Amino acid sequence: MSQGRFITFEGGEGAGKSTQLRRLVARLKAGGREVVATREPGGSPGAEDIRALVLRGAADRWSPVTETLLMYAARRDHVERVIRPALARGAWVVCDRFADSTRAYQGAAGGTAPELIAALESHILEGTRPDLTLIFDLPVSVGLERAHVRAGAEMRFESKGQAFHERLREGFLAIARAEPGRCAVIDAAGSLDEVEARVWAAVDDRLAVHG
Numbered sequence: 096m097s098q099g100r101f102i103t104f105e106g107g108e109g110a111g112k113s114t115q116l117r118r119l120v121a122r123l124k125a126g127g128r129e130v131v132a133t134r135e136p137g138g139s140p141g142a143e144d145i146r147a148l149v150l151r152g153a154a155d156r157w158s159p160v161t162e163t164l165l166m167y168a169a170r171r172d173h174v175e176r177v178i179r180p181a182l183a184r185g186a187w188v189v190c191d192r193f194a195d196s197t198r199a200y201q202g203a204a205g206g207t208a209p210e211l212i213a214a215l216e217s218h219i220l221e222g223t224r225p226d227l228t229l230i231f232d233l234p235v236s237v238g239l240e241r242a243h244v245r246a247g248a249e250m251r252f253e254s255k256g257q258a259f260h261e262r263l264r265e266g267f268l269a270i271a272r273a274e275p276g277r278c279a280v281i282d283a284a285g286s287l288d289e290v291e292a293r294v295w296a297a298v299d300d301r302l303a304v305h306g
């Protein structure tokens with residue numbers, strides 16, 4: 096059986112991840128692969144229930160540490176029930192946000208101790224790690240503008256303020272600098288087609304997908 100691959104999309108609000116994830120999934124499927132498109136928080140029925148808790152309500156509804164625990168409760172269920180089984184049967188898993196979002200949102204921007212997050216990663220994920228993480232980078236003001244255009248009920252994080260979002264951007268870039276073998280930074284400015292070409296070039300460069 097061919098080996099599954101695990102790709103994650105990361106970055107701040109409105110960077111275009113969801114739009115580009117759909118495009119990448121279509122191209123990978125056109126190449127004849129089984130592709131599982133999923134997201135966090137969520138991706139399994141139980142994790143989607145936790146998503147509804149964590150993304151709605153006032154910005155201070157949960158503290159960053161409580162958010163961290165909720166994200167990891169959701170992630171464990173998602174990994175056990177969706178991600179690991181898909182990888183085990185040779186599928187490609189493409190996930191909209193994963194563990195780096197906890198490091199950046201709850202850690203770098205929210206102030207949760209990195210030691211706690213590292214311990215959860217180790218004990219909860221037990222080695223399930225992305226083969227490739229695409230970090231979408233965009234000036235904060237542009238991302239928030241785009242996110243407000245698609246505004247809905249899940250706006251807790253958008254409402255956390257400019258300084259939070261600046262720390263968030265730097266947090267993601269710091270992850271990319273620390274793990275260059277796993278992470279590729281995608282310049283998320285420009286047209287949909289321009290960003291898609293950057294995504295495809297990064298995926299082909301790291302995972303050799305070709306046509």
Ligand code: Z5A
Nearest residue numbers: 108109110111112113114135136196197200241252286287
């Ligand atoms: N969160 C967390 O705190 N800790 C964790 O561990 C995890 C998550 C896993 C839910 O994520 C929230 O959970 C998230 C972090 C937190 N914060 N919030 N909110 P989400 O994935 O549901 O929300 P999001 O990542 O912020 O989604 P988003 O705002 O929709 O951003 P996006 O997926 O990067 O962008 P998009 O939906 O593809 O595009 C947004 C809009 O911009 C849309 O109208 C597009 O048509 C438009 N767009 C996209 N690309 C372009 C270009 N190139 N030009 C112009 N306009 C564009």
